[in-house]
Amino acid sequence: MKLETILLHGDLSFDPVTGAVSTPIYQSATFRHPGLGESTGYDYSRALNPTRSVLEKRLALAENGRYGLAFSSGMGAISSLIKLFSPGDNIIVSADLYGGTYRLFNDYYSKYGFSFCWVDTSDFERIEKHFTRQTKALFVETPSNPMMKVTDIRRCAGFIHERGGFLIVDNTFLTPWLQNPLDFGADFVIHSGTKYLSGHHDTLCGFIVHSNDGAEARLRDAQMSEGAALAPFDAWLTLRGLKTLALRVDKAARNAEIIAGWLRQHPAVEEVFWIGFPDHPQHELSLRQSRGPGSMISFYMKDAGHIPRILKKVSLIMFAESLGGTDSLITYPVVQTHSAIPEAMRVAAGVNDRLLRLSVGIENVNDLIADLDQAFRAA
Numbered sequence: 001m002k003l004e005t006i007l008l009h010g011d012l013s014f015d016p017v018t019g020a021v022s023t024p025i026y027q028s029a030t031f032r033h034p035g036l037g038e039s040t041g042y043d044y045s046r047a048l049n050p051t052r053s054v055l056e057k058r059l060a061l062a063e064n065g066r067y068g069l070a071f072s073s074g075m076g077a078i079s080s081l082i083k084l085f086s087p088g089d090n091i092i093v094s095a096d097l098y099g100g101t102y103r104l105f106n107d108y109y110s111k112y113g114f115s116f117c118w119v120d121t122s123d124f125e126r127i128e129k130h131f132t133r134q135t136k137a138l139f140v141e142t143p144s145n146p147m148m149k150v151t152d153i154r155r156c157a158g159f160i161h162e163r164g165g166f167l168i169v170d171n172t173f174l175t176p177w178l179q180n181p182l183d184f185g186a187d188f189v190i191h192s193g194t195k196y197l198s199g200h201h202d203t204l205c206g207f208i209v210h211s212n213d214g215a216e217a218r219l220r221d222a223q224m225s226e227g228a229a230l231a232p233f234d235a236w237l238t239l240r241g242l243k244t245l246a247l248r249v250d251k252a253a254r255n256a257e258i259i260a261g262w263l264r265q266h267p268a269v270e271e272v273f274w275i276g277f278p279d280h281p282q283h284e285l286s287l288r289q290s291r292g293p294g295s296m297i298s299f300y301m302k303d304a305g306h307i308p309r310i311l312k313k314v315s316l317i318m319f320a321e322s323l324g325g326t327d328s329l330i331t332y333p334v335v336q337t338h339s340a341i342p343e344a345m346r347v348a349a350g351v352n353d354r355l356l357r358l359s360v361g362i363e364n365v366n367d368l369i370a371d372l373d374q375a376f377r378a379a
């Protein structure tokens with residue numbers, strides 16, 4: 001079956017008792033045992049819940065992985081994944097990435113003896129340069145958040161596998177509809193399902209997808225032990241979101257193409273970062289490893305002084321954190337998503353006070369442009 005169908009129907013299994021067309025929400029924390037030493041397979045929902053299991057299988061299928069694990073947030077997924085590693089291990093991480101990931105690694109795991117090295121992973125030579133004997137993994141966001149740099153998944157996988165480590169790819173921005181990192185050799189895919197996968201700004205959710213038989217039991221144990229597993233109702237909301245993922249991502253990407261072009265010719269805008277532009281530095285690479293540029297756009301205004309007015313004046317487009325849902329959102333990374341990153345490091349990565357990030361939704365594109373136009377005029 002093709003991916004759109006898999007997103008809707010998974011492996012075609014259904015509730016054998018009722019035949020329910022919509023996956024039932026098993027809103028039960030615990031499950032009755034038939035007798036001593038007997039189990040239905042479900043004992044306690046932190047370990048396993050039937051609604052969550054359906055979602056986990058569906059995302060595994062969508063990412064061409066053998067295993068999927070669903071968490072209560074993207075950060076919950078990343079935190080459990082780190083349990084595969086040990087104090088003393090080093091992980092090379094994309095320098096411009098989601099600020100919350102930076103905070104988790106730098107403010108927490110580095111205290112427990114892990115070390116992290118922040119590198120522009122779109123520049124392969126820098127990865128080679130920073131590799132040490134302690135390096136056990138590469139953690140890349142591609143495209144990166146918010147600068148839209150693209151990292152070569154296949155090349156990174158080859159490099160780290162030769163040295164006995166793992167490649168982890170945060171695939172939140174492109175989703176399995178546009179990019180399947182496991183197909184290019186990545187070992188673990190991470191998602192913030194809060195974004196495109198659930199897709200309606202109404203639930204937090206995260207995933208690990210992989211095909212590593214050796215790691216699966218350890219990841220399941222980490223998920224069960226840490227207690228950040230996804231709740232049944234949120235699993236159901238995410239299953240519902242996945243049914244329209246392909247439609248939503250395609251419509252948003254068509255809107256984004258038009259808006260990226262409009263921004264690029266606007267006199268108040270200095271530079272637009274969108275991987276669909278043929279002159280994007282890694283455009284060729286993005287065509288090789290993904291099926292489209294998606295709907296995230298970042299741009300520098302010429303004058304940072306205009307930004308407060310723009311954020312006040314947008315009305316259809318909402319000034320809010322997050323991305324990847326039905327509704328268009330505008331974000332100011334320096335004060336929102338990337339505020340946890342120290343200023344010097346942030347600015348070196350390009351995240352300065354002139355940068356805005358737009359998550360294009362599925363509204364009518366002319367309405368979106370009219371809203372941007374009036375906000376820019378007011379600024």
Ligand SMILES: *Cc1c(COP(=O)(O)O)cnc(C)c1O
Nearest residue numbers: 073074075098145172192194205
């Ligand atoms: C939002 C986000 C996360 C964190 O996910 P939550 O669901 O908010 O915990 C991780 N990576 C990327 C790329 C994100 O956009």
